[in-house]
Amino acid sequence: xxxxxxxxxxxxxxxxxxxxxxxxxxxxxxxxxxxxxxxxxxxxxxxxxxxxxxxxxxxxxxxxxxxxxxxxxxxxxxxxxxxxxxxxxxxxxxxxxxxxxxxxxxxxxxxxxxxxxxxxxxxxxxxxxxxxxxxxxxxxxxxxxxxxxxxxxxxxxxxxxxxxxxxxxxxxxxxxxxxxxxxxxxxxxxxxxxxxxxx
Amino acid sequence: xxxxxxxxxxxxxxxxxxxxxxxxxxxxxxxxxxxxxxxxxxxxxxxxxxxxxxxxxxxxxxxxxxxxxxxxxxxxxxxxxxxxxxxxxxxxxxxxxxxxxxxxxxxxxxxxxxxxxxxxxxxxxxxxxxxxxxxxxxxxxxxxxxxxxxxxxxxxxxxxxxxxxxxxxxxxxxxxxxxxxxxxxxxxxxxxxxxxxxxxxxxxxxxxxxxxxxxxxxxxxxxxxxxxxxxxxxxxxxxxxxxxxxxxxxxxxxxxxxxxxxxxxxxxxxxxxxxxxxxxxxxxxxxxxxxxxxxxxxxxxxxxxxxxxxxxxxxxxxxxxxxxxxxxxxxxxxxxxxxxxxxxxxxxxxxxxxxxxxxxxxxxxxxxx
Ligand SMILES: Nc1ncnc2c1ncn2[C@@H]1O[C@H](COP(=O)(O)OP(=O)(O)O)[C@@H](O)[C@H]1O
Ligand SMILES: [Mg+2]
Ligand SMILES: [Zn+2]
Numbered sequence: 001x002x003x004x005x006x007x008x009x010x011x012x013x014x015x016x017x018x019x020x021x022x023x024x025x026x027x028x029x030x031x032x033x034x035x036x037x038x039x040x041x042x043x044x045x046x047x048x049x050x051x052x053x054x055x056x057x058x059x060x061x062x063x064x065x066x067x068x069x070x071x072x073x074x075x076x077x078x079x080x081x082x083x084x085x086x087x088x089x090x091x092x093x094x095x096x097x098x099x100x101x102x103x104x105x106x107x108x109x110x111x112x113x114x115x116x117x118x119x120x121x122x123x124x125x126x127x128x129x130x131x132x133x134x135x136x137x138x139x140x141x142x143x144x145x146x147x148x149x150x151x152x153x154x155x156x157x158x159x160x161x162x163x164x165x166x167x168x169x170x171x172x173x174x175x176x177x178x179x180x181x182x183x184x185x186x187x188x189x190x191x192x193x194x195x196x197x198x199x
Numbered sequence: 200x201x202x203x204x205x206x207x208x209x210x211x212x213x214x215x216x217x218x219x220x221x222x223x224x225x226x227x228x229x230x231x232x233x234x235x236x237x238x239x240x241x242x243x244x245x246x247x248x249x250x251x252x253x254x255x256x257x258x259x260x261x262x263x264x265x266x267x268x269x270x271x272x273x274x275x276x277x278x279x280x281x282x283x284x285x286x287x288x289x290x291x292x293x294x295x296x297x298x299x300x301x302x303x304x305x306x307x308x309x310x311x312x313x314x315x316x317x318x319x320x321x322x323x324x325x326x327x328x329x330x331x332x333x334x335x336x337x338x339x340x341x342x343x344x345x346x347x348x349x350x351x352x353x354x355x356x357x358x359x360x361x362x363x364x365x366x367x368x369x370x371x372x373x374x375x376x377x378x379x380x381x382x383x384x385x386x387x388x389x390x391x392x393x394x395x396x397x398x399x400x401x402x403x404x405x406x407x408x409x410x411x412x413x414x415x416x417x418x419x420x421x422x423x424x425x426x427x428x429x430x431x432x433x434x435x436x437x438x439x440x441x442x443x444x445x446x447x448x449x450x451x452x453x454x455x456x457x458x459x460x461x462x463x464x465x466x467x468x469x470x471x472x473x474x475x476x477x478x479x480x481x482x483x484x485x486x487x488x489x490x491x492x493x494x495x496x497x498x499x500x501x502x503x504x505x506x507x508x509x510x511x512x513x514x515x516x517x518x519x520x521x522x523x524x525x526x527x528x529x530x531x532x533x534x535x536x537x538x539x540x541x542x543x544x545x546x547x548x549x550x551x552x553x554x555x556x557x558x559x560x561x562x563x564x565x566x567x568x
Binding site: 149 | 291354357358360361362364365368373374377378380381382384385
């Protein structure tokens with residue numbers, strides 16, 4: 001591999017830092033990219049830079065957004081009194097695919113995990129409580145992942161929210177235990193939302 | 200169940216060797232260091248995905264090679280055949296398992312297809328050794344016959360680590376005490392599930408254990424087993440709520456120590472002789488009787504639960520047993536159970552009359568000769 005020119009080595013190394021990409025794939029991607037037209041590469045570079053530049057968190061729910069609010073928070077006809085709390089923006093997309101849920105979301109950006117040094121402070125929990133203080137939300141669905149970190153986060157939140165006289169439900173089991181919400185199929189997810197239970 | 204053959208590639212001192220077995224007794228013969236234990240280790244690996252010597256996968260890869268590959272042709276009840284394959288690459292630090300050609304998603308799905316009971320010289324220390332050895336014995340037994348047990352045990356282990364990290368973080372002021380209880384609550388539920396399953400298993404085991412040991416010591420003493428748990432009092436198993444309460448009462452102490460002080464990770468399996476602790480005074484002979492009886496009882500228990508006998512892996516202990524115990528063992532095995540028994544010399548094998556019925560496998564430097 002050291003026979004390659006330095007720019008190639010540099011690109012391989014950068015790509016290999018991406019999640020799910022090992023040295024072999026990084027090498028393959030590098031040679032693929034080098035074989036493309038200049039214009040195509042420019043467009044790729046531009047779209048990466050543009051995405052990074054323009055996309056941030058929604059001020060209200062912390063989903064991805066361009067500007068202040070994400071499209072879901074701006075959509076008319078969504079029930080403001082129903083809030084679904086998820087770990088990750090990808091979970092929002094997964095639940096939206098079921099077309100069953102008409103409330104709004106709140107994205108925590110992770111789950112409590114002392115082993116990884118992640119406590120409630122590291123998540124968007126203070127922001128959630130702040131949001132609840134406004135009094136519009138009547139029911140919260142805790143849709144954290146069905147693994148022990150997701151469950152711990154849900155239990156922690158349930159206890160925080162209970163005194164606010166808001167109904168708290170947890171996604172029903174039936175989701176693959178130990179798995180990520182993101183990978184559950186639509187039917188399973190729809191049923192889980194239907195059978196949510198109080199915690 | 201039994202294993203027809205195994206294929207070893209770059210595994211320990213086996214470069215490339217295929218070994219066939221008989222469904223009954225297989226004597227694996229060779230001098231020290233030729234690879235007898237390595238062969239048994241391969242069988243254990245096909246059953247549990249792990250080494251019974253607690254070796255890391257890296258150590259099992261043949262020196263100067265990257266990847267080991269072990270496969271076995273398992274014949275289960277009803278003549279159902281499965282090819283079990285395990286490989287490990289050092290470079291990728293990746294272990295892969297396949298059942299009849301299909302990769303398993305989680306290694307846990309591989310465990311419990313082929314079942315083994317292993318008896319090695321280390322097991323002779325089980326009665327007087329550390330409690331962790333006895334918990335491990337129960338875990339290996341139950342993981343093979345109870346899919347739920349393995350998953351509950353793994354989750355328990357993870358919640359326990361998270362909770363202990365949380366206790367330490369609270370101790371150092373990096374987290375608040377209110378952040379402990381989501382772990383306490385989950386721990387309590389899982390702790391009860393693990394404890395209940397172990398408790399039930401030991402209660403079942405002790406019946407055949409007592410009967411088998413009577414056969415060996417001619418009823419001289421009563422041997423029994425008892426599961427000792429911080430969550431069981433007078434045969435009453437705590438409910439998750441009681442465990443949560445108990446943990447909450449200990450919270451100050453646990454924060455100070457940074458560890459969880461009750462639960463199945465602290466439990467023990469007691470060996471009793473006439474109701475007294477065998478760990479305190481059992482003689483060598485009594486310990487041998489106890490361990491042999493336990494191994495045979497494990498096989499009976501697995502048979503009772505799964506309807507199929509496991510494979511017995513007997514590493515270097517046959518020569519340690521006296522004539523009477525050897526005879527009992529062979530009678531128990533006779534015709535029903537596949538056994539792989541290692542030893543250093545054919546001459547010392549006691550039952551020359553039965554030798555014809557045994558499949559003898561001579562091993563030298565990682566090869567069958
Ligand atoms: N990873 C390895 N690569 C090559 N040889 C190994 C490896 N691990 C152990 N061995 C060799 O295996 C032999 C021990 O085999 P073992 O099965 O324990 O012997 P025994 O027949 O006495 O039970 C030793 O010669 C040791 O050097
Ligand atoms: Mg050996
Ligand atoms: Zn939003």
